[in-house]
Amino acid sequence: MTTPTHLRLGVAGLGTVGVGVVKIIRKQAALLEARTGCKISITAVSARSKTKDRGVNLTDYAWEDDPVKLATRDDVDVYVELMGGSDGPAKASTEAALAAGKDVVTANKALLAHHGQALAEQAEADGRVLRFEAAVAGGIPVVKALTEGLAGNEITRIMGVMNGTCNYILTRMQSAGLPYDTVFEEANQLGYLEADPNLDVGGIDAGHKLALLASIGFGTKVSFDAVELEGIGQISIEDIHQAADMGYKIKLLGVAQMTGRGLEQRMTPCLVPETSPLGQLDGGTNMVVLEGDQVGQVVLRGAGAGEGPTASAVLSDIIDIARGTRISTFGQPAQSLVDAKPAQAVTPAPYYLRLTLQDKPGALAKVAAVLGEAGVSIDRMRQYGHDDTDAPVLIVTHKTTRAALDQARAGLAKIDVISGDPVALRIEEI
Ligand SMILES: NC(=O)C1=CN([C@@H]2O[C@H](COP(=O)(O)OP(=O)(O)OC[C@H]3O[C@@H](n4cnc5c(N)ncnc54)[C@H](O)[C@@H]3O)[C@@H](O)[C@H]2O)C=CC1
Numbered sequence: 386m387t388t389p390t391h392l393r394l395g396v397a398g399l400g401t402v403g404v405g406v407v408k409i410i411r412k413q414a415a416l417l418e419a420r421t422g423c424k425i426s427i428t429a430v431s432a433r434s435k436t437k438d439r440g441v442n443l444t445d446y447a448w449e450d451d452p453v454k455l456a457t458r459d460d461v462d463v464y465v466e467l468m469g470g471s472d473g474p475a476k477a478s479t480e481a482a483l484a485a486g487k488d489v490v491t492a493n494k495a496l497l498a499h500h501g502q503a504l505a506e507q508a509e510a511d512g513r514v515l516r517f518e519a520a521v522a523g524g525i526p527v528v529k530a531l532t533e534g535l536a537g538n539e540i541t542r543i544m545g546v547m548n549g550t551c552n553y554i555l556t557r558m559q560s561a562g563l564p565y566d567t568v569f570e571e572a573n574q575l576g577y578l579e580a581d582p583n584l585d586v587g588g589i590d591a592g593h594k595l596a597l598l599a600s601i602g603f604g605t606k607v608s609f610d611a612v613e614l615e616g617i618g619q620i621s622i623e624d625i626h627q628a629a630d631m632g633y634k635i636k637l638l639g640v641a642q643m644t645g646r647g648l649e650q651r652m653t654p655c656l657v658p659e660t661s662p663l664g665q666l667d668g669g670t671n672m673v674v675l676e677g678d679q680v681g682q683v684v685l686r687g688a689g690a691g692e693g694p695t696a697s698a699v700l701s702d703i704i705d706i707a708r709g710t711r712i713s714t715f716g717q718p719a720q721s722l723v724d725a726k727p728a729q730a731v732t733p734a735p736y737y738l739r740l741t742l743q744d745k746p747g748a749l750a751k752v753a754a755v756l757g758e759a760g761v762s763i764d765r766m767r768q769y770g771h772d773d774t775d776a777p778v779l780i781v782t783h784k785t786t787r788a789a790l791d792q793a794r795a796g797l798a799k800i801d802v803i804s805g806d807p808v809a810l811r812i813e814e815i
């Protein structure tokens with residue numbers, strides 16, 4: 386493959402990210418050419434509305450109503466898919482572009498989490514590249530870090546806060562002492578939430594991102610369906626405050642690791658030490674922690690969303706293509722990716738348990754007996770002051786299996802000294 390001297394882009398989707406890409410290409414044309422030795426320009430664009438004022442000049446570009454037509458134009462070398470959605474026009478136009486001999490750059494994590502393997506295979510069969518740096522953690526170059534910078538390592542663990550909206554909600558609950566519903570509404574007013582908010586607060590968006598990184602890190606086919614998902618909707622202000630009192634912050638944390646029991650992929654609320662880099666991550670920022678057998682721990686932190694940061698990541702893929710750097714979608718030939726055997730049990734960990742205990746003689750002894758019978762050992766315990774007959778009690782366990790924890794929770798549900806359901810959250814060791 387010879388290095389191109391002129392790369393002509395077709396950009397589908399002129400929302401937050403698409404407009405960001407147009408702005409960079411217009412503003413940095415000379416810099417991009419100096420860095421790549423290749424002129425990079427936009428030939429044609431597509432979006433739902435042709436007449437909407439987007440604050441950028443689009444008159445130099447041809448317009449296509451149909452993204453499939455845009456993707457297959459003779460004067461387009463690289464199709465840039467920035468519409469979103471796991472199926473529909475995003476999938477159809479990406480397939481059409483590859484079939485028509487175009488390279489493809491996308492920011493669409495939903496598309497790749499569901500169809501990444503098939504699309505990567507198609508790209509390779511057609512001799513094209515399909516790249517997605519912007520799809521994971523916005524402006525953080527984590528896909529490059531895994532596929533290039535850390536390619537000499539066996540990856541042992543991938544961890545991170547990969548949804549800025551959830552991190553904003555959780556940190557705002559803590560700093561302002563506000564309940565979940567109030568902060569959720571605030572995030573909505575600020576325009577942070579996806580059109581379907583469950584993609585954010587249900588952990589799905591972050592789960593998509595984790596599944597993509599796991600594929601690169603462990604050489605496995607993307608298996609989003611195997612990601613254990615739990616959102617942040619059940620996190621109460623009491624848990625935020627009491628976790629802080631024990632020295633922890635609550636994060637929607639993604640963890641992927643290859644264990645002797647198979648591939649573990651979790652995107653769930655967890656406690657992390659408040660002094661750790663993840664514990665100190667506030668607001669809408671993202672952080673990804675990569676662990677390699679040779680390099681140890683690498684921490685990447687930055688803007689996980691927004692016009693400039695996400696467009697910056699899209700440009701990094703376009704620049705690779707302009708430089709003639711052609712890397713497989715998931716860092717190795719798609720045909721060589723193996724099916725991931727999902728781990729049947731998660732790695733043992735300490736857990737945070739919050740109980741509302743009736744304050745009467747023998748109550749605590751009953752709790753201790755249930756935990757002991759399940760083989761769950763108490764590391765730390767704290768009972769809080771109270772005005773009535775119920776006492777909030779926090780327990781931090783020693784490292785335990787999920788099975789033992791579940792047995793303990795079932796036992797706690799049967800004793801008569803606890804009001805309501807105990808809350809259990811994993812404490813991630815980082
Ligand atoms: N906004 C962000 O900060 C980030 C977004 N992404 C991803 O980037 C992609 C784009 O996101 P945004 O720019 O935020 O979305 P957006 O909702 O702001 O813009 C979407 C654009 O696609 C166009 N579009 C949608 N369906 C279309 C169709 N059928 N035909 C033609 N045009 C169509 C819309 O008219 C609009 O111009 C998505 O896959 C998203 O998940 C990834 C990382 C961060």
Ligand SMILES: N[C@@H](CC=O)C(=O)O
Nearest residue numbers: 547548549550689690
């Ligand atoms: N909804 C996402 C946007 C980027 O992927 C987030 O909040 O992180």
